[in-house]
Each structure stands twice: as structure tokens, then as C-alpha cells.
Amino acid sequence: MEYTVKLTRKSGPYFEFQGSSTLCSYYFEPIGKEPDFNTTDDIVTHKIPQNYQYEKSDRILTQYYQPGEYLFAIRFFMQNLRYDFEQVITITTK
Secondary structure (H helix, E strand, O other), X not given: OEEEEEEEOOOOOOEEXXXXXXXXXXXXXXXXXXXXXXXOOOEEXXXXXXXXXXXXXXXXXXXXXXXXXXXXXXXXXXXXXXXXEEEEEEEOOO
16 A cells, blocks of 8 residues: 655745654554554754645555554644544455
């Protein structure tokens, strides 16, 4: 399963903030578990201009998972702002 996260800032003044270097993380576990989003402990300064764009692509190799329903979730963190996306993924045997 491949995914791409794209975020575009529409407007607003330039600003900086300090926080984890991990702005976006994903979660993929069986249904019934509470999502736990990992962030790194290293603190960096993020510079956010008016035309800020963020893009991240990755893949999850589902062939190593048992058949069943899984929650795929993405969380993007930016200071006090947070964007969440969730979708149930069903893995079946061939």
C-alpha cells in the first residue's frame, strides 16, 4: 500500500516554531487498538512561509500482516494545529 500526504498553506504571515522534526506520522494496526503516533525527540525550528508546502510519500508492505481489518491513520502536527485522516483497510488472503 502506497500513500502520499500533501499539504498546502493557503495564506498567512511567515512564522517560525520549534517542535519535533517529525511533522507527519502514520499508524497501521488492527482495529480495536488506540492510535499511537510516534514523534521523534529531536527539536528543530520550522520556518513556515505563506506558500509553504509539505509532501511525504511512503509505503506499507501489507503482505506481512494477518488477514483482517486495520486502521490506517495519518496525523500532521504543526504547533497547535493538527490534521487527522483515518481509513479502515481490509487485508484478505488470495
